[in-house]
Amino acid sequence: MRKAGFALSVVVIVSPAILVFLWMLSLSLKNEIDNLAYPPVFVPTPPTLANFVQVFSENSMGLYFWNSIVVSGLATLVALAVGIPAGYGIARANAHKLTVLILIARMTPALSYLIPLFTVFQLLGLNNTLTALVITHLVITVPIVVYIMAGHFETLPRELEEAAQIDGANVWTVFRYVALPLARPGIIVGTILAFIFSWNNFVFGAVLAGRATRTLPAAVYNVLTFEQLAWGPLAAAAIVVTLPVLLLTIVIQKEIVVGLTHGGVKGG
Amino acid sequence: MxxxxxxxxxxxxxxxxxxxxxxxxxxxxxxxxxxxxxxxxxxxxxxSVFDWRIGSVAHFVGLENYIKLATNQRFLESIVHTFYFTLLAVILPLILGTAAALIFHREFPFRGVLRGIFTMPMMATPVAVALVWTMMFHPQQGVLNYLLSLVGLPPSLWVYSQTLVIPSLVLVEVWHWTPLVMLIVLGGLAALPTEPYESAKLDGATEWQLFRYITFPLLAPFLIVAAVIRTIDALKAFDTIYVISQGGPGTASETINLYLYLQAFAFYNVGNASAVVVVFFIIILALALVLLHVREKTKWI
Known part of the structure; x- marks a missing residue:
C-alpha cells in the first residue's frame, strides 16, 4: 500500500513533464482534421511527416536553423575565448568581487541591454545583421562561461601549477599546458550551457534580426503565426526549435545539473 | 609530485x-x-533623463520620465500584475519542487531516467513551449478543457479570461521551472548529515516530525537560494507571456517587462523605457536583497 502510494506520487510529478512533450509530438504528426477534432485524437493514426515537410519547404526553416547555429556558435566561441582565461584569472587572483558583477548581470532583464544596444546598432547600421545578434548574445554567453570556469578552476589543485612554476614556466605557459587540459570537464559544461541559453533566447532575435537573419525562436514566433499556419506545422516547428537543446541536455545531463545548481546560472 | x-x-x-x-x-x-x-x-x-524617441532629437528633461511613471496608471497596474505573477510563480514551484526533491531523494527503479525526464522542461526553448501551451489553452479545441471535462469540471477560458490569464501563465511557469527548484533542493538533501535522524528515530520521532524539525531547518538555506533565483526569474519572465497572451486580454497580463517592450520597441519611446528599466532593476535588486536578508535571519525556522 505504502509502495503503491509512492509509485503513484512519482507518476503524478513526472507525467506533466513528459505529457506536454508527447502532446507536442502528437500534434506534429497528425493531419489538421485530427488536430482540431474534439474530443482530441491522442495517437496519430497513421502518423504523417507532412507538417515537417511543410515548415521546411514553405518557410525557410533551414535558413533560420543555420542562423541560430551561427549566432549561438559564434557567441559561445567568443565567450570561451575571453571567459576561460578570465575564469582562471579570477580563481587564481582570488578576485571574487568580479563574480558579483556577473551576478548583477544575471539579475538585469535582457530587455534592458537591448534598448542601448539597439540604439548603437542603429547608428552603426548594424541592425538586421548577424553581427549585431552575435554581439548581443555575448550578454548571455560570457557571464555563464566566466562564472562556471571561475568555479571550476577553484576546484583544481594548485600544486601542479606551482611545480611547473618552480621549473621556470611563466604564468601563461602554466595556464596553457597545466591548467587548461585539467579544465576540460568545466569547459564542456560551460560550452553546452552557454550554447543552450543562447539558442533558447527569443527577444534578441525578435528585435534585432531582419527577415533573413532571424534565429529559430524569433522566426517561429514572427513568421509562423497562428493566422497563417495550422497547429500541425506549428508543433512541428516547435519541435525543430527545441529538439537540439533536449538532445544536448540528455547527453550531458549530470554535468548540467552540477553547473546549474552551483551557480543558478540562467541566461537572458 | x-x-x-x-x-x-x-x-x-x-x-x-x-x-x-x-x-x-x-x-x-x-x-x-x-x-x-x-x-x-x-x-x-x-x-532615462531625456525625452527621446528614435528618429527625433533628444531633449534633457531631468527626472520628468520618472515623475510621469509615478502617475502612469498602466505602468502601476503592470507592477501589480508582476507582483501577483511573481508571488505565485515563486511559491508554487518551491512547494512542488521540494516535494519532488523528497521523492527523488529516495531510491527507486529508473530513478535516473525519471529525474532526467522531470528536468526536461527546464531546458526546453521557451518559445516552443509557449506555442504548445497556447494550443493546449484553446477554449474550444484545447486538450486542457477536454481533461477538465473528464473529471467533470466545466470548461475554462484560461488565457482568454481577464481573471484567469495570470494564473494560467503561472501554470506554464510552474511546469517550466519547478525542475530547477527540485535540483537545488535535491543538492541540499544530499548534503544532509545522517546522525540527527538516527538519534531522533531512536527517540521515536514520526516521519512528519523528522521533516518539520530536522530536514526543513537544514534545508532552509537551499530553499532561500531557490527562492532568490525563482524571484529574479519570475520578475524577468517575458518569452512565454509575450508569446501566449501578449499581455492581454486588454492589459490583464501586462507585466513590467511587457510594458517595457511596448514602450521601447513598439513606440520607440527610449527615454521613458529607460526610466522603466531603472525602476524595474531597483525592484528586482530590492526583492533579492530582502530575500538574502531573510537568509541571514533563518534561525527562526
Missing part, C-alpha cells in the same frame, strides 16, 4: 607581480563585459 607543499621562492614583490599577471587574464572578458553589459547600464541611466 612527491613534495606538493614546496614553497615558492620568495622575492620582494613576487606575489604582487604574480597576482597582477592573473588579472591580465580577465582583461579581454572585461572589455567584452564593459561593451555589452556595463555600457548598456550606464547608457540606460543616461537616456
Amino acid at each position: 612527491n613534495s606538493p607543499a614546496l614553497p615558492i621562492p620568495y622575492r620582494p614583490g613576487f606575489l604582487a607581480r604574480r597576482r597582477r599577471a592573473y588579472y591580465f587574464f580577465a582583461v579581454p572578458a572585461l572589455v567584452v563585459v564593459g561593451a555589452v553589459i556595463i555600457f548598456p547600464w550606464l547608457f540606460t541611466v543616461w537616456m
Whole structure:
C-alpha cells in the first residue's frame, strides 16, 4: 500500500513533464482534421511527416536553423575565448568581487541591454545583421562561461601549477599546458550551457534580426503565426526549435545539473 | 609530485607581480563585459533623463520620465500584475519542487531516467513551449478543457479570461521551472548529515516530525537560494507571456517587462523605457536583497 502510494506520487510529478512533450509530438504528426477534432485524437493514426515537410519547404526553416547555429556558435566561441582565461584569472587572483558583477548581470532583464544596444546598432547600421545578434548574445554567453570556469578552476589543485612554476614556466605557459587540459570537464559544461541559453533566447532575435537573419525562436514566433499556419506545422516547428537543446541536455545531463545548481546560472 | 607543499621562492614583490599577471587574464572578458553589459547600464541611466524617441532629437528633461511613471496608471497596474505573477510563480514551484526533491531523494527503479525526464522542461526553448501551451489553452479545441471535462469540471477560458490569464501563465511557469527548484533542493538533501535522524528515530520521532524539525531547518538555506533565483526569474519572465497572451486580454497580463517592450520597441519611446528599466532593476535588486536578508535571519525556522 505504502509502495503503491509512492509509485503513484512519482507518476503524478513526472507525467506533466513528459505529457506536454508527447502532446507536442502528437500534434506534429497528425493531419489538421485530427488536430482540431474534439474530443482530441491522442495517437496519430497513421502518423504523417507532412507538417515537417511543410515548415521546411514553405518557410525557410533551414535558413533560420543555420542562423541560430551561427549566432549561438559564434557567441559561445567568443565567450570561451575571453571567459576561460578570465575564469582562471579570477580563481587564481582570488578576485571574487568580479563574480558579483556577473551576478548583477544575471539579475538585469535582457530587455534592458537591448534598448542601448539597439540604439548603437542603429547608428552603426548594424541592425538586421548577424553581427549585431552575435554581439548581443555575448550578454548571455560570457557571464555563464566566466562564472562556471571561475568555479571550476577553484576546484583544481594548485600544486601542479606551482611545480611547473618552480621549473621556470611563466604564468601563461602554466595556464596553457597545466591548467587548461585539467579544465576540460568545466569547459564542456560551460560550452553546452552557454550554447543552450543562447539558442533558447527569443527577444534578441525578435528585435534585432531582419527577415533573413532571424534565429529559430524569433522566426517561429514572427513568421509562423497562428493566422497563417495550422497547429500541425506549428508543433512541428516547435519541435525543430527545441529538439537540439533536449538532445544536448540528455547527453550531458549530470554535468548540467552540477553547473546549474552551483551557480543558478540562467541566461537572458 | 612527491613534495606538493614546496614553497615558492620568495622575492620582494613576487606575489604582487604574480597576482597582477592573473588579472591580465580577465582583461579581454572585461572589455567584452564593459561593451555589452556595463555600457548598456550606464547608457540606460543616461537616456532615462531625456525625452527621446528614435528618429527625433533628444531633449534633457531631468527626472520628468520618472515623475510621469509615478502617475502612469498602466505602468502601476503592470507592477501589480508582476507582483501577483511573481508571488505565485515563486511559491508554487518551491512547494512542488521540494516535494519532488523528497521523492527523488529516495531510491527507486529508473530513478535516473525519471529525474532526467522531470528536468526536461527546464531546458526546453521557451518559445516552443509557449506555442504548445497556447494550443493546449484553446477554449474550444484545447486538450486542457477536454481533461477538465473528464473529471467533470466545466470548461475554462484560461488565457482568454481577464481573471484567469495570470494564473494560467503561472501554470506554464510552474511546469517550466519547478525542475530547477527540485535540483537545488535535491543538492541540499544530499548534503544532509545522517546522525540527527538516527538519534531522533531512536527517540521515536514520526516521519512528519523528522521533516518539520530536522530536514526543513537544514534545508532552509537551499530553499532561500531557490527562492532568490525563482524571484529574479519570475520578475524577468517575458518569452512565454509575450508569446501566449501578449499581455492581454486588454492589459490583464501586462507585466513590467511587457510594458517595457511596448514602450521601447513598439513606440520607440527610449527615454521613458529607460526610466522603466531603472525602476524595474531597483525592484528586482530590492526583492533579492530582502530575500538574502531573510537568509541571514533563518534561525527562526
